[in-house]
Amino acid sequence: QVRLIETGGGLVQAGGSLRLSCTASGRIPNYYNMAWFRQAPGKEREFVAAVAWSGRSTLYADSVQGRFAVSKDNIKDTIYLQKSTLEVEDTAVYYCALESSTLALSPRASRYDYWGQGTQVTVSS
Secondary structure, three states: OEEEEEEOOEEEEOOOOEEEEEEEEEOOOOOOEEEEEEEOOOOOOEEEEEEOOOOOOEEEOOOOOOOEEEEEEOOOOEEEEEEOOOOHHHOEEEEEEEEOOOOOOOOOHHHOOEEOOOEEEEEEO
């Protein structure tokens, strides 16, 4: 079993920055992709960004392209989501997810095998 723990959420003003972290523990696969999703109140969960097992390939949703940056530390089994120029619309619970494969990155939630419990990010105007 793999456990994912997200940290770094909180309250931030519009235009500000925030960095989320997600650390994997337990029976971590040798190779795995990871991703961030988010769910705003009353909306479906949506893809935000993903990073490949090597850390050299990334994928972003159009809504965050150029504002968010995802990265991976293979030594620490941790991924990060650096968020800048935050907007009120970025308010959501952010979840990290892990896929036990080296397939090309995907925005589909069904591809991911393990999920964290989520961390709340609130952007005030």
